Amino acid sequence: MNERYDFQAIEMKWQQRWAQAQEFAAREDSTLPKYYVLEMLPYPSGALHIGHVRNYSLGDSIARFKRMQGFNVLHPIGWDAFGLPAENAAIKNEIPPERWTMDNIAIMRKQCLQMGWTYDWEREIATCRPEYYRWTQWFFLQMYKQGLAYQRKGTVNWCEQCQTVLANEQVVEGCCWRDGTLVIEKELEQWCFRITEYNEQLLQDLDQLEDWPEKVKSMQRNWIGKSVGAQVTFPLADTQGDGLDIFTTRLDTIYGATFVVLAPEHELVRGWMDDTQSSEELSRFVKAIRRQGKALRTAEETEKKGVFTGHYAINPFTRERIPIWIANFVLMEYGTGAIMAVPAHDERDFDFAKNYDLSIRQVIQSQDQDAGPDLEQAFVDDGVLVNSESFSGLSSEVAQKKMVEYAQAQGFGEAAVSYRLRDWSISRQRYWGTPIPIVHCQKCGAVPVPEEDLPVKLPKVETIQLGQSPLATIPEFLNTSCPKCQGKAQRETDTMDTFVDSSWYFYRYTDPQIDSAPVRDEAVRYWFPVDIYIGGVEHAILHLIYMRFFTKLMRDLGLTGFGEPVKRLFTQGMVLQEGMAMSKSRGNTVSPESVVREYGTDALRLFIQFAAPPERDLDWSDQGLEGCSRFLKRLWRLLHRIVEEMSPDATASSVSREELSEPGRALQRKLHQTIQKVTNDLERIRQNTAIAAIMELLNSIYEYADREDQPDPAMLKEVLKTTALLLSPFAPHFAEEMWETLGQAERLTFAPWPVFDPELAREEEVKIIIQVNGKVRSRVSALPGISEEEMQTLALDDQKTKAYIEGKTIRKIIVVPQKLVNIVV
């Protein structure tokens, strides 16, 4: 008797068969409906961690489900292979980053196969291969041509630990996203992508992403940070110059603008500092602020400090002469780097005015109260204008419109919009990345490498030394000739941010072989959009905004015809241990390998999908895993018991309801209800409840099989076959084995997904809930299709119910068809 569930043998057996058959290689076929399941590609860090297992098992359950439903499924995988950890490992272990990376890919690829994930390995990509990064460089050149890639000298975020520049998106609370090192400012020449060119589209198009989590959309909206307001020019009072531009979202408060504040980095300030008449105090203050790190300067608890410049501007509305100050709380990067200060109606300006005894003038009055004598704090809400000449009496909203019109007519202002989103700084002063295809020539300046010369290959290195840009130390790479004048020139030695590599990889999957273009039009047209994209929420404003940017760029380059690449985004939760993130330093990690060794892949896959809804964090539990393993063993035992008991002639595979006894019909009903539930749950990505439904079904099968009176063998076989089908997205090896044990010749992977029959799923009798005054008092059975009148009669005749309504007047009876009667007394 083959009783023991030998998961190792079973899993190996099916993995080998799947690999031989190449069953999961996708073919373009316009006669079939397609489904593109994508998971965020992993960084080859060494071995799969439990978070990968959750992410990819979820994706695989969807891929398998859709495949069985008859979709032509594209389910690819690749490697986000460039990046710092490879370089750090190279420094530590003195091995080439390429070898470290390729070794890791080999390990992780093997693990993917051991997990039974159905990837199309013919489409595997690695972003560090020249055939791939050639096109990353090509994108750079296209952007350069369009003016969307440009070089800028300026202040950048610098991580001392990583020895490189970071994009704004990679700075989290003033620290490096990777290692938490405090980010410092540095002046550097940098390549940037003009993502701000697309800020309005990136914002607007979020509205069409109906199947994206609200959370991610709101994070992106916050990050783009659009503010609508006005730009107004304040003429300088006694100095030469064009005047001072300020941005405000509260033009209605401008009559209360009693001074102006500049950021210390403002260009006017530079001029004034050079002025011999400028005060010592001014220079000292500016230098002190600029020395201070941004994190400290922008901390909320930092006191508002400033200094008077000695200069004045004219408020164009009041025509008053008002002082110009410099302060730490005004930032150069936002708006125009200058503000009009309205202390009566802005908390920051209020604090500042109190500190330096500047005048405060109320110009907005709350709608429901009279103007108080003295403001004790800023009144920041909208209201009605006062002390504002002809605008007095208007509401804030109306006044803003009229005042913009007025400013525009007078020629000193206009409506304006400001965004928080900054251009994407992509230069990295490191080795292991895509080389930037630019040559620096003494005569011609920065010259792009001609497209036909791509790829600019990354030279091989044996080891890497810390503290230098490796590419600058390799003469064969560095020295070249200028593509324009053929003179001596040097290559750009920075490489690209790895987020550039991953901004377009999912397009490449549609045809990873093509070498005449980054993508092939028909392939993209067939497979796109991505039907579902699964990954962690930590990329909500990194990868997921860059990827949307690239999609718009590709559309504008004429490569594709759409603006959004992903129809449905699914952000899965993290795997925690006792409520805390797993980390090597904390020593609370769970190794997928050892779990697989002890319980098998199927038990792990089942547990990780059962323990919590996919979008929520999941607390790891050895006992929960044990429970799932128990479920598989229990099913195994039942399967073999039934197969052995079954006489050979009992293999008729169809069961008609008429031939079944009542318990058999009940099981058939449960089966069809389960098919319906599992199918719906998979569409909704509620794998946890889908699995719970299969567990319930198994409980029902046991109940039926253990009956004294001859259970119907054909019914048992049918229910087990369907159980195998339903289980296959979650525990595929087990399901295949089960399918084979039940005598099925063809492969389960492409067997059609079961369809539920509403006729068979329908209850033979309905349970009617009887309530009195909204409280459940009784339950009675009735035949389906019972009329409302009959239900009422049934309720009123019910013995239990009678006790509650006796001697009381019935005021009203509510009947919910087939479900409930509520008697109000």
Place this chain on the structure above:
RNA sequence: GCCCGGGUGGCGGAAUUGGCAGACGCACAGGACUUAAAAUCCUGUGAGGGUUUCCCUCGUGAGGGUUCGAGUCCCUCCCCGGGCACCA
């Protein structure tokens, strides 16, 4: 401060539309099998109470509201998680 989530037994979590709160699993308790244990199987398991095959009361963060009926809808508040933040 602003913007998104979320709060249900001892625990993870169920409950597409307002209609039996607690599915499924874990843990726990009792029992069966066993010399014993493991494994397995059966039973019970929100709280409190009663006249204990059964029945009652309370119960989904707090308070109020809408409704015949609210975990679900509305208002106010509290707590937890996440994002943004001296952003003008």
